[in-house]
Amino acid sequence: MHSLTLESDTRDDITAAVDSGRWIVACLCAAWCGTCGSYRAAFDALAARHPDKTFVWIDVEDQADVVGDLDVDNFPTLLVQRDDTVAFFGTMLPDAAVADRLLQAQAELAPEELARLAGSNEERRGWQRDCNLRALLRNAA
Template sequence: MDASSAQPVPAHRQAIDSQSPRPRHPCLDHQAREDHREVTDQQRPRDQEEGTPARNEFLVICLCAEWCGICREYRNGFQEVARQFPDAGFHWLDVETDADQLGDIDVENFPTLIIKRQQSVLFYGTMQPYPAHLKRTLRAFLEQSAEQSRQYAFSSATRCGWQADDDLQRLGPDHPGRIVA
């Protein structure tokens, strides 16, 4: 297209484009990351080497329903992944029988997974019900240092929202549904 046929830029678009820098989501600011770092560093076991995940530093929670055929089929694969990653905590929670523990956590489809490193929510959403997907995702998170995981947890507005969600933060290794490898 040549310059003579170019459409003029609307005034409202010019105003948006001229704003510099673009506003960032509030939780992406430095202070929010520092506040989160203080909490997670206090939770790290003192005898842990930097860069090495501590036992149960990672938590994987599967939100499913007994009435869901896909969930029933996925459960054995989820348990197998739990056996392959003995240093992570794995929990299976039924959205109906464990509803009191879940609070207002929104489950749109099954299986819905939550993957946390200490208090940082790294993944929250639906995942294809194939154990290989979960293994690949978990391996990628295990390769991150604690600092990389913290940065990842605050790298988008969506992930920042997960960090601010009281119900997601409340779910931890002390809840029922633990899968013993």
């Protein structure tokens, strides 16, 4: 299993995956970013290790209508979400092992704990408001 790339012809499939209740792991990058280019293979390998999750590769310039308002400080940036709860949004070391540990930790959380953490501080409340991929896809349609 490889990651999906958000493009105009895959948007409906990705929207359906986001609506499925599965964990979504989105990597926000740019085509010109050398680090992103080398991280893609690691991201695809991570997708293969987590077939129960949907992995999405998003070029922030090509998909600006979807993610243009997100505050992406550096690349790669990961967005980890289940249903409407954003569990993580931030710059990630381009190391699949680090991302793997993050995903395992989030997936082990009970839904109630995930919801509690989502509202636990201003940064996380901002993720819920601004980084929800489901809402971003709907608003761009």
